[in-house]
Amino acid sequence: MNEQVAWWPDLVAVGPAAGLGATTEGGDGTESHVRRVRHLADRIDGTTVFSLSRPEQLLLWSARRWRHGRFRWDQVEAEFKRLLPGGWADAILGWEDALEQLHHYPSSRPEIGNGCITTLSQDERALLTLVAGLQRPRLVVGDLLLARLATPGMRLELITTLRAVAIIFAMGGLLLPLRARAPGAAQGQPVPPLRLVR
Numbered sequence: 001m002n003e004q005v006a007w008w009p010d011l012v013a014v015g016p017a018a019g020l021g022a023t024t025e026g027g028d029g030t031e032s033h034v035r036r037v038r039h040l041a042d043r044i045d046g047t048t049v050f051s052l053s054r055p056e057q058l059l060l061w062s063a064r065r066w067r068h069g070r071f072r073w074d075q076v077e078a079e080f081k082r083l084l085p086g087g088w089a090d091a092i093l094g095w096e097d098a099l100e101q102l103h104h105y106p107s108s109r110p111e112i113g114n115g116c117i118t119t120l121s122q123d124e125r126a127l128l129t130l131v132a133g134l135q136r137p138r139l140v141v142g143d144l145l146l147a148r149l150a151t152p153g154m155r156l157e158l159i160t161t162l163r164a165v166a167i168i169f170a171m172g173g174l175l176l177p178l179r180a181r182a183p184g185a186a187q188g189q190p191v192p193p194l195r196l197v198r
Contacts, residue, residue, distance in 0.1 A: 047125070049118045055174040056128050058083060059095065060120065063127070066099045067112040084172040091172075094165040101158045102127075102149060110149055123149060125179075132176035134159075134166035140178065 052060065062076045070076075080088040103109050110123035120128075126145045133140030142159070150158045169176065 047120055049120070052120075052128075053177055054083065055169055055176050056132075059128060059131065059176075060124060061115065062092075062095060063099055063112050063124070064115045066096065067103070068114055083174060084168065087168045087172055091165055091168040094161055094168065098158060098161045098165060101154055101161060105151060105154065128176060129179065131162055131166050131169070132178050134163045135170045135175055136178065 049057065049060070058079055062080075065071050065073065065076055077088075077092060080092045084091050110127065111121040112124060113121055126148045129140075130142050130145040130149070133142045133145065146155050146159055166176075
């Protein structure tokens with residue numbers, strides 16, 4: 001996927017110049033739109049599409065496309081190829097398998113929105129955090145995240161599939177960021193294992 005092409009209608013505001021100096025003002029108010037989007041992304045890190053890293057955006061975007069009938073799945077494959085040239089096929093097959101497992105049983109269907117929604121649901125955040133945690137198994141205990149997403153009988157298969165996806169992303173140099181610090185952890189202290197609690 002081209003850096004200039006938007007994944008979501010508003011995402012044009014966050015292009016290759018994201019985080020850089022001043023942008024040029026277009027006659028259509030582009031500069032003010034870019035500032036609003038960046039301000040929102042800075043305030044709510046990890047809870048909006050705009051504040052996610054490229055690997056997180058890819059997983060979220062593809063999950064939303066998968067959930068709504070694999071609409072334009074060729075674009076998803078092209079983006080996986082671009083970000084993971086060496087292991088894109090294994091990554092996309094594993095990700096599809098994980099999404100199918102999540103939606104196989106009605107009691108475990110996570111809330112995955114459509115592509116126009118700029119905020120992330122709690123289940124989408126849990127899924128991205130779980131993949132990020134599987135890339136750092138010593139830092140994150142994912143049992144509560146997994147419990148939020150899947151019924152007990154399917155957790156082992158799901159965690160195995162998601163671990164494979166996380167490893168492929170890590171081997172391709174695409175680490176998903178951990179979005180929260182442990183309460184009370186100082187800046188230089190090692191972070192104890194994180195758990196998602198309600």
